Amino acid sequence: xxxxxxxxxxxxxxxxxxxxxxxxxxxxxxxxxxxxxxxxxxxxxxxxxxxxxxxxxxxxxxxxxxxxxxxxxxxxxxxxxxxxxxxxxxxxxxxxxxxxxxxxxxxxxxxxxxxxxxxxxxxxxxxxxxxxxxxxxxxxxxxxxxxxxxxxxxxxxxxxxxxxxxxxxxxxxxxxxxxxxxxxxxxxxxxxxxxxxxxxxxxxxxxxxxxxxxxxxxxxxxxxxxxxxxxxxxxxxxxxxxxxxxxxxxxxxxxxxxxxxxxxxxxxxxxxxxxxxxxxxxxxxxxxxxxxxxxxxxxxxxxxxxxxxxxxxxxxxxxxxxxxxxxxxxxxxx
Numbered sequence: 001x002x003x004x005x006x007x008x009x010x011x012x013x014x015x016x017x018x019x020x021x022x023x024x025x026x027x028x029x030x031x032x033x034x035x036x037x038x039x040x041x042x043x044x045x046x047x048x049x050x051x052x053x054x055x056x057x058x059x060x061x062x063x064x065x066x067x068x069x070x071x072x073x074x075x076x077x078x079x080x081x082x083x084x085x086x087x088x089x090x091x092x093x094x095x096x097x098x099x100x101x102x103x104x105x106x107x108x109x110x111x112x113x114x115x116x117x118x119x120x121x122x123x124x125x126x127x128x129x130x131x132x133x134x135x136x137x138x139x140x141x142x143x144x145x146x147x148x149x150x151x152x153x154x155x156x157x158x159x160x161x162x163x164x165x166x167x168x169x170x171x172x173x174x175x176x177x178x179x180x181x182x183x184x185x186x187x188x189x190x191x192x193x194x195x196x197x198x199x200x201x202x203x204x205x206x207x208x209x210x211x212x213x214x215x216x217x218x219x220x221x222x223x224x225x226x227x228x229x230x231x232x233x234x235x236x237x238x239x240x241x242x243x244x245x246x247x248x249x250x251x252x253x254x255x256x257x258x259x260x261x262x263x264x265x266x267x268x269x270x271x272x273x274x275x276x277x278x279x280x281x282x283x284x285x286x287x288x289x290x291x292x293x294x295x296x297x298x299x300x301x302x303x304x305x306x307x308x309x310x311x312x313x314x315x316x317x318x319x320x321x322x323x324x325x326x327x328x329x330x331x332x333x334x
Contacts, residue, residue, distance in 0.1 A: 014306075015301060027192065029192050035276065037199060040266065042179060042263075043179060046202075050173075054147065056110060059093070067135065084105045085105065104165065122243070126201050149318060157173075179303075180308065180309045181306050201268060263280045265303070267288040273289075279298040281300050283301055
């Protein structure tokens with residue numbers, strides 16, 4: 001990714017044909033809506049995945065609730081994970097990193113999603129992952145997200161690898177960065193009278209925090225969520241699940257009109273891209289989008305040609321939320 005020139009008001013490195021077409025779209029777009037996937041579209045990185053690893057590392061999942069363990073299948077290592085987790089919860093948080101069980105816990109719990117994926121596939125995993133937040137409050141989700149985002153903005157973009165006792169490799173793509181051209185495109189759309197929405201398969205509470213740093217208000221964020229039970233998240237999914245056609249269903253239910261523009265990066269965005277009048281693919285090699293996109297008139301923009309925003313920009317915006325600086329240690333490791 002690199003810095004580039006300017007075309008039709010977009011700083012950075014959109015290809016010239018795409019920049020011209022986006023300019024034309026915006027010129028006639030007043031009163032319309034644009035929908036953006038979030039992970040690996042607005043940012044480099046997957047904040048949904050990294051938020052999960054943050055909760056594992058901070059031991060912030062509600063391991064004390066039977067409702068959490070009801071979501072883990074015996075074949076996925078439920079009893080071993082329960083024993084490891086509850087044992088470590090009895091250790092003072094500041095000392096856990098020195099406990100010989102902790103590295104094993106990180107690897108085994110980190111492998112849980114991959115085990116579920118192997119058993120049931122991607123669609124089931126998207127619905128299940130948001131249910132694992134059972135017992136947390138929306139406020140805790142926001143505060144933990146702010147902590148996770150701040151940490152990942154401060155990390156280099158690199159893979160971290162852990163290995164389980166079964167020999168499984170848990171590969172974590174560390175670090176997140178805002179894509180400069182996406183922020184510029186969002187601003188240009190808003191200036192042109194186009195309402196910008198984020199439609200993401202990540203849990204809605206996490207996406208709201210990060211999307212706010214790009215200027216997208218909470219009421220224009222659609223994400224996977226569960227029903228509330230009192231003040232806490234339950235384990236009951238609130239439909240639709242934002243996977244492939246579920247994104248279109250959510251757009252129709254919440255926004256109620258066809259988007260002028262959709263932006264995405266993966267096969268899970270395909271139906272949403274097809275649903276919009278114009279589609280921009282942040283191309284990082286997805287086979288379905290490369291095969292189908294050109295014939296459908298999708299704008300295919302190489303992600304590698306785009307530029308990364310300095311992390312400090314988002315960090316400063318995050319600090320202004322008065323969330324990242326809060327000490328959540330009292331709520332971690334129940």
